[in-house]
Amino acid sequence: xxxxxxxxxxxxxxxxxxxxxxxxxxxxxxxxxxxxxxxxxxxxxxxxxxxxxxxxxxxxxxxxxxxxxxxxxxxxxxxxxxxxxx
Numbered sequence: 001x002x003x004x005x006x007x008x009x010x011x012x013x014x015x016x017x018x019x020x021x022x023x024x025x026x027x028x029x030x031x032x033x034x035x036x037x038x039x040x041x042x043x044x045x046x047x048x049x050x051x052x053x054x055x056x057x058x059x060x061x062x063x064x065x066x067x068x069x070x071x072x073x074x075x076x077x078x079x080x081x082x083x084x085x086x
Contacts, residue, residue, distance in 0.1 A: 001047045002078035005054065008040045012067035019065055026057050033080045040071075044080035 011019045024041055027034050030053045033044040043050055058070060 001076065002045065003047045003050055004075045004077060004079040005043045005050055006040050006073040007043070007054075008071040009061060010069040010071070011065050012069065013065070019061065019068075023057060023061055026060075027053065033078075035080065042080070044078045 009020050009023050010016070024034075024036065027041060027043060030043075030049075032049060032053065035042045035044075043053070054072075061070070062068060
């Protein structure tokens, strides 16, 4: 089963860029399809592979940051090829 996940990692600290960049780089290194925009990062792929990656990377971020918020949306389908038709 293919899924699409949109994530926004928000460290609640002054130096927020470094942890966000580290998080995104680990997602990129996974071999999964990863798309980024200024507001969020999207990951597309097989459910088990995506969730295994997210489980380890979210855990690591939460262990390394004292205060952090992660917002996540999931859809059951690979939407990486989506283009608006309007």
